Every structure is written in C-alpha cells, then in structure tokens.
Amino acid sequence: MSSTFVDSAADFDVRDYLRMDMMPHFLCPGCGHGIALRALLWAMHELGIAKDQLAVVSGIGCAGRLSAYIDANTFHVTHGRPLAYATGLALARPDLHVVVITGDGDCLAIGGNHLIHACRRNLKLTCLMLNNEIYGMTGGQVSPTTSETMLTSTTPLGNSEPSFDACALAAAAGAGFVGREVTRHVPRLKELIKAGLAHPGFAFVEVLSDCTEIFGRKNDLGSSPEMMLRQKSDIRPSAYRDSVDTPFRANELPTGILAQTNRPEYGAAYRRAAAAQRASAAAQAGSANAKEDS
Amino acid sequence: MSAVLAPKPAKAESKLVVCDGNEAAAWAVSLANVDMVAVYPITPQSSLVEYLAKFIADGRLGAEIVDVEGEHSVLSVLQGACLAGARTYTASCGPGLAFMFEPYLRTPGMRLPLVMTIVTRDTLTPQSVWGGHQDAMSVREVGWVQMYCESVQEVLDTTIMAYKIAEHHDVMLPVNICHDGNYLSFGAARCELPDQAEVNAFLGEKDVNWHVALDPQRPMAVDPLTGGAGGPGPSAFVRYRKGQCSGMQNSLKVITDMHEEWGRRFGRSHAPLIESYRMDGADYAIVTIGSMTGAAKDAVDAARARGEKVGLVKVKTYRPFPAEALASALAQVKAFGVVDRSVSFGWNCGPLFQDAITAMQCAPTRIPAMSFIGGLAGADLTVTHFERVIGRTKELARDGRPAATVWLNEKD
Ligand SMILES: Cc1ncc(C[n+]2csc(CCOP(=O)(O)OP(=O)(O)O)c2C)c(N)n1
Numbered sequence: 001m002s003s004t005f006v007d008s009a010a011d012f013d014v015r016d017y018l019r020m021d022m023m024p025h026f027l028c029p030g031c032g033h034g035i036a037l038r039a040l041l042w043a044m045h046e047l048g049i050a051k052d053q054l055a056v057v058s059g060i061g062c063a064g065r066l067s068a069y070i071d072a073n074t075f076h077v078t079h080g081r082p083l084a085y086a087t088g089l090a091l092a093r094p095d096l097h098v099v100v101i102t103g104d105g106d107c108l109a110i111g112g113n114h115l116i117h118a119c120r121r122n123l124k125l126t127c128l129m130l131n132n133e134i135y136g137m138t139g140g141q142v143s144p145t146t147s148e149t150m151l152t153s154t155t156p157l158g159n160s161e162p163s164f165d166a167c168a169l170a171a172a173a174g175a176g177f178v179g180r181e182v183t184r185h186v187p188r189l190k191e192l193i194k195a196g197l198a199h200p201g202f203a204f205v206e207v208l209s210d211c212t213e214i215f216g217r218k219n220d221l222g223s224s225p226e227m228m229l230r231q232k233s234d235i236r237p238s239a240y241r242d243s244v245d246t247p248f249r250a251n252e253l254p255t256g257i258l259a260q261t262n263r264p265e266y267g268a269a270y271r272r273a274a275a276a277q278r279a280s281a282a283a284q285a286g287s288a289n290a291k292e293d294s
Numbered sequence: 295m296s297a298v299l300a301p302k303p304a305k306a307e308s309k310l311v312v313c314d315g316n317e318a319a320a321w322a323v324s325l326a327n328v329d330m331v332a333v334y335p336i337t338p339q340s341s342l343v344e345y346l347a348k349f350i351a352d353g354r355l356g357a358e359i360v361d362v363e364g365e366h367s368v369l370s371v372l373q374g375a376c377l378a379g380a381r382t383y384t385a386s387c388g389p390g391l392a393f394m395f396e397p398y399l400r401t402p403g404m405r406l407p408l409v410m411t412i413v414t415r416d417t418l419t420p421q422s423v424w425g426g427h428q429d430a431m432s433v434r435e436v437g438w439v440q441m442y443c444e445s446v447q448e449v450l451d452t453t454i455m456a457y458k459i460a461e462h463h464d465v466m467l468p469v470n471i472c473h474d475g476n477y478l479s480f481g482a483a484r485c486e487l488p489d490q491a492e493v494n495a496f497l498g499e500k501d502v503n504w505h506v507a508l509d510p511q512r513p514m515a516v517d518p519l520t521g522g523a524g525g526p527g528p529s530a531f532v533r534y535r536k537g538q539c540s541g542m543q544n545s546l547k548v549i550t551d552m553h554e555e556w557g558r559r560f561g562r563s564h565a566p567l568i569e570s571y572r573m574d575g576a577d578y579a580i581v582t583i584g585s586m587t588g589a590a591k592d593a594v595d596a597a598r599a600r601g602e603k604v605g606l607v608k609v610k611t612y613r614p615f616p617a618e619a620l621a622s623a624l625a626q627v628k629a630f631g632v633v634d635r636s637v638s639f640g641w642n643c644g645p646l647f648q649d650a651i652t653a654m655q656c657a658p659t660r661i662p663a664m665s666f667i668g669g670l671a672g673a674d675l676t677v678t679h680f681e682r683v684i685g686r687t688k689e690l691a692r693d694g695r696p697a698a699t700v701w702l703n704e705k706d
Contacts, residue, residue: 060389076421078389078418079389079393080364108363109334109363109364110334110363110364110365110393112363135335138335138336138337138340139335139340139341139344141335141340141343141344141361142361144363153340153344153347154333154335154343154344154347154359154361155347155361156347156348156351156352157351161361
C-alpha cells in the first residue's frame with residue numbers, strides 16, 4: 001500500500017513548498033534527486049522552518065537545478081561555488097537557514113576547494129550533496145565519485161581513477177556534522193537532514209542518488225527500481241561507521257550520522273570577537289575622551 | 295531510376311564522413327597526433343571531448359587523456375605537458391573559459407603553442423547554455439591567435455593547421471579555433487577526412503624544441519619575476535611583451551602560408567584572414583564572422599540577383615586582426631554594416647564593428663559604418679535578418695548617416 005508512507009506525513013504536502021508553476025520538472029524518470037528534494041522539504045516542514053526563513057543556494061548541474069523548484073529564497077550560482085556564495089549569505093544573515101544543494105561534480109571536482117574550507121570554518125550551513133556518481137547534466141562524464149571501472153562517456157574503457165569518500169573527506173576537514181543516506185530510505189534521509197539542519201555548525205549530508213537514465217543504462221544496472229533495491233540490500237547500519245574497510249562502491253559506503261562534533265561555530269565566534277573588539281575600542285575612545293575632558 | 299547522389303570523386307586518399315563540428319575537431323586532433331588532452335565537460339563542448347575519449351580508447355589516437363577537476367586545472371595540466379614538449383589540446387567555452395582565465399592569461403606570455411577550441415557560447419548572466427561569441431570575444435586581447443570557422447570542414451582543416459601555426463618558430467603562440475556552439479558543434483555536414491600520411495607530411499616532424507620546452511640538458515627557470523625595481527628590471531618585461539606582439543603580427547603571414555600550403559596539398563582551400571565574397575563592383579558590403587556567414591552569403595546572392603551591388607567580407611582570423619586586408623577589401627565601398635554575435639560593453643556596439651572601423655583608419659576617406667548585433671544566446675540569424683542588414687546598409691550608402699546599433703533578434 002503505497003499510500004501508507006504518504007499518510008505518515010499526513011500534514012505534509014510537498015506542493016506547499018514547491019513553485020508549482022515550474023512544473024513539470026526536468027528530472028528524468030527514476031532520478032533520485034527529486035526524492036532528496038522531497039526529503040529536504042519534509043525535514044524543513046517537521047522542524048517548522050518557514051519558507052521565508054530558508055535560503056537555498058545551488059550550483060550547476062541536475063542537482064543545482066533543484067533550487068528553482070523550491071518556493072523559498074533561492075539562488076542558482078556558478079558551477080562549483082554554491083558554498084562560497086552561501087558563506088557570504090550565512091555570515092550576513094545568521095538568522096536564515098542556509099542550505100546548499102550541490103552535485104558530486106559541483107562539490108568535489110570543480111568546487112572541492114570550497115568544501116574543505118567550509119568544513120574547516122564550520123560556519124552554520126547545511127550542505128546537501130547529491131551523489132549520482134556522474135556529471136548528469138552534461139551527459140554522463142566521469143566524476144570524482146564514479147566508482148573504479150565504471151563506464152562513463154569520457155571513460156569508455158572504465159574509470160581508472162580512484163573515487164572520493166566525500167564523508168571521510170568532510171569529517172577530516174573538520175565539518176561539525178557529517179552523514180550519508182540513500183534515496184531508498186526517505187524517512188531516514190529526512191531524519192538525517194533534520195539532524196543536519198538542527199546542527200549548530202557546518203553540516204555535510206551526502207545523498208546517494210541514482211542516475212538511472214545515463215549512469216544506469218551505460219553500466220547495465222537495470223531499471224530504476226532495481227537500482228534502488230540494490231541501494232537497499234547493500235545498505236549498512238550506521239554502526240558500521242567505525243569499520244575502516246569500506247569499499248569504494250558508492251552503495252557500499254556506510255550510512256547514518258558518521259561524525260558529529262561540537263567545534264565552535266564560526267559565525268557566532270566571529271560575531272562575539274567582533275563585539276568584544278568594538279567594546280574595547282569604544283572603551284578606549286571613552287577613556288581618551290575622558291582624558292581630554294579632564 | 296532513382297536519383298543516387300554520387301559523392302564528388304574525392305582525392306583517393308581522403309575519406310568522406312558525415313559529422314558535426316565537434317566530431318570534426320576530434321578527428322583533427324587525432325590526425326594531428328596530439329600527445330596530451332585534458333578535459334572538463336561543458337555544453338556545447340561535451341561531445342567533442344567524448345569523441346576524443348573514444349578515439350583514445352579505440353587506439354586511434356595515442357594520447358594521454360586526463361579528466362581533471364575543472365577548467366583551471368585543464369589549462370594548468372596542459373601548460374605542464376607543453377613545457378615538457380608535448381603537443382596538447384583542449385576545448386571549452388563560456389563559464390569554463392571564464393574559470394580557466396588565470397592560466398589562459400599566462401599561456402601566450404610563456405609562448406606555449408597550445409591549441410584549444412572554443413565551442414563558442416554566450417556568457418552568463420542571464421543563464422543560458424546557447425551559442426554566441428561573447429566568450430571568445432571577451433578574451434580577444436589576451437594574446438591567443440583566434441580563428442573563427444564557417445563550416446564543419448573548415449573546423450577540421452583549421453584545427454590541424456593550428457598546430458603548424460602555433461608551433462611555427464616565428465609565432466610560438468597558443469591558438470584558439472572558434473566554432474559556433476549549437477550551429478557548428480551539432481550541425482552535421484559532409485566532411486573530407488584527410489589521409490594520415492598526408493597530414494603527417496603537412497605537419498612535418500614534431501619540433502618540440504621550443505624555447506621553453508624543459509630539457510635536462512638546458513636547465514632553465516621558467517617565468518621568474520621581472521619588471522619594476524630589482525631583478526632583471528623592466529626591460530626584460532618589455533622585451534617579452536614586444537616579442538609576444540611580434541609573434542602575433544608574424545602569425546598573419548604564417549596563417550596565410552599555411553592556408554596556401556593546405557590548399558595545395560589537399561585540394562581544398564579556405565580564406566586565411568578574410569574572405570571577400572561577391573565584392574566585385576560592390577557599392578556597399580556586410581562584414582560577418584563565423585557560421586552566420588552561410589545565411590549572409592545566401593542573402594547577398596539573392597540581393598545580387600535583384601541587381602543590388604552588395605558584397606560580403608568574412609573575417610576568419612580575428613586575432614591578430616587582419617587590419618590591412620580588411621581595409622583594402624572595403625576600400626571601394628560607400629558604406630558597410632558589421633554583424634556581431636556579441637557585444638562590446640562600454641561602446642554600445644559589437645566588438646568586430648569596433649575592430650573594423652579602427653582598421654578603416656587606413657582608408658583615405660571615412661566610410662560610414664553601422665553595427666548590427668544578433669545571434670545572442672543561440673538566436674538564429676536567418677537570411678531574412680541579413681536582408682534587413684543589407685537594406686539598412688544600402689540606406690547608409692545613400693545617406694551616409696549611420697544610426698545607433700541595431701539589435702537583430704530583439705523582436706523575433
Ligand atoms: C565552469 C563550468 N564548467 C563546466 C560547466 C558544465 N557543467 C554543468 S553541470 C556539470 C556537472 C554536473 O555534475 P554534478 O555536479 O555531479 O551534478 P549532476 O548534474 O550529476 O546532478 C558541468 C561539468 C559549467 N557549467 N561551468
């Protein structure tokens with residue numbers, strides 16, 4: 001009974017959060033990106049984040065296009081740079097929930113530099129990276145998360161480069177919150193995104209999303225339900241997070257909350273330091289004035 | 295009897311294929327025996343690098359290919375390879391070209407004979423993935439040689455010639471071949487593939503002994519600090535700059551020679567700097583660049599058939615600018631109209647228009663000229679548009695009073 005699942009979100013109607021005038025959307029049948037979008041909006045709904053309180057910054061790609069469908073403050077920026085734009089936005093408007101939607105190419109290839117520095121800074125932002133192992137938008141070229149030996153339009157003999165474990169990278173670079181989930185588990189994905197949104201520092205959430213039309217076809221991975229079922233059968237509980245022998249096949253990567261620290265959040269720390277600086281400057285000016293007066 | 299279109303008997307050693315401009319460029323790279331290709335995909339270039347990946351996988355081209363993490367790295371990787379003496383290639387456009395700007399800026403100064411296709415695309419913002427010349431035009435002053443193609447065949451032939459031009463010791467500069475995104479990148483046409491041995495004979499032995507090629511026998515420091523106070527002083531900087539300028543000017547002759555040699559060897563030629571089309575006795579002329587020229591020539595033919603005395607000049611080599619050639623081609627007309635697929639911000643006209651009127655400084659009298667801008671973000675420039683251009687330029691020839699820039703697709 002497919003409606004049972006929808007009923008569990010009885011008071012959540014995704015259409016309340018979408019720009020319905022943008023429909024039909026451009027995603028291919030079987031693409032996981034729409035599922036991730038729904039999970040994000042559902043998480044927002046359950047946390048009671050008003051649409052006006054949400055700012056979504058997205059890069060270029062199929063993932064990057066999603067911001068256009070969200071009925072909130074949205075900004076479609078250059079390829080690879082959404083984290084940089086979001087950094088400026090989040091520093092200027094700490095009252096907003098700033099969410100970045102990015103693809104594996106956007107975030108780890110052309111924008112990889114911004115990711116490691118966003119993690120290091122630990123500014124309050126939620127980064128949702130939709131990993132479909134491919135550059136979907138440009139027609140299926142190899143990406144830094146393409147598993148070794150997989151076929152893409154630029155690796156006709158199979159990918160020869162090792163791929164990234166983005167969560168391990170984010171954790172190592174200092175992200176306050178790191179988690180991964182598959183699109184097969186929408187409620188779990190929603191819970192993970194909620195935890196990320198609620199985290200007071202930089203939250204990196206990787207979503208393993210299927211590109212059935214290009215990646216799936218090229219590698220003979222079956223229909224989209226088959227690809228999705230494979231995600232599920234391979235899924236590991238987050239208890240596996242301590243295992244060090246995680247193979248690189250994306251769907252064998254550990255899922256769940258993989259790292260969480262209470263490192264100081266950069267924006268608040270900066271504002272505190274700036275306030276202290278202003279106070280001491282004012283005090284100095286005050287004592288100088290007092291001297292002149294005397 | 296059904297009509298069978300027999301192919302024009304091709305020279306025995308060449309093969310006929312039907313391909314688009316992106317595939318033609320990939321064929322050329324393969325025929326030029328390039329050693330190193332670095333790529334990052336972008337619309338409308340992506341299929342070009344996919345063809346290259348396939349040619350390499352098939353063993354047709356024995357090059358290294360690297361799928362790097364962005365265009366900045368593309369050109370950086372190729373500079374490294376080029377310094378080591380490799381023949382290199384990449385292609386990009388629009389935002390990709392913008393992102394590679396830092397290494398792009400340094401390539402000509404280092405006199406590296408890199409060859410790169412710009413599959414021209416309009417620049418952001420507004421967001422658009424469609425063709426236009428704004429990307430290539432925005433980097434026109436950087437010091438790369440830039441040649442614009444009109445047809446798929448010209449893409450193939452020019453890409454091969456580009457290596458001989460770039461590596462020529464009187465030039466030693468990087469070369470851009472610009473082919474129009476959408477129209478040439480994806481428009482398929484009949485194309486003659488030259489024979490490998492013939493191409494080898496044309497290109498000759500690869501001569502990697504360019505002055506910066508790293509050579510353990512002649513160790514050197516590439517690009518140390520110059521200029522200002524200290525070090526070798528400003529004179530070293532000036533010497534480099536002047537050298538770069540001479541290389542650029544020398545390329546006018548080298549480009550002409552290469553096109554001439556190409557015509558001799560392969561039996562098909564392209565105008566090297568500019569092409570004059572039906573300019574005999576022309577009272578007025580239109581000036582074009584890139585793939586729009588096909589529709590423009592049709593419009594000129596139709597106007598000539600009606601008895602209009604109009605001709606066309608197509609600019610192929612845009613940098614260095616063929617000022618003398620253009621000035622002499624237009625010397626006799628009473629007016630000319632220039633059609634650009636990009637804009638020059640701050641001048642409120644097209645960049646080719648600006649170049650053309652500057653070139654006409656050499657003319658004994660001032661010739662009235664007008665700027666037309668069209669084909670932005672993939673908009674089609676049709677014969678009807680060129681009829682408007684011809685009509686307006688004719689008026690200009692009559693009254694000598696140029697109007698402000700005309701935006702051709704504004705009301706399409
Ligand atoms: C500077 C620059 N280079 C290249 C591109 C072309 N481009 C657009 S989207 C994209 C890749 C997108 O892949 P990914 O980030 O994995 O997202 P997906 O489409 O798979 O969701 C590329 C290479 C661009 N827009 N800008």
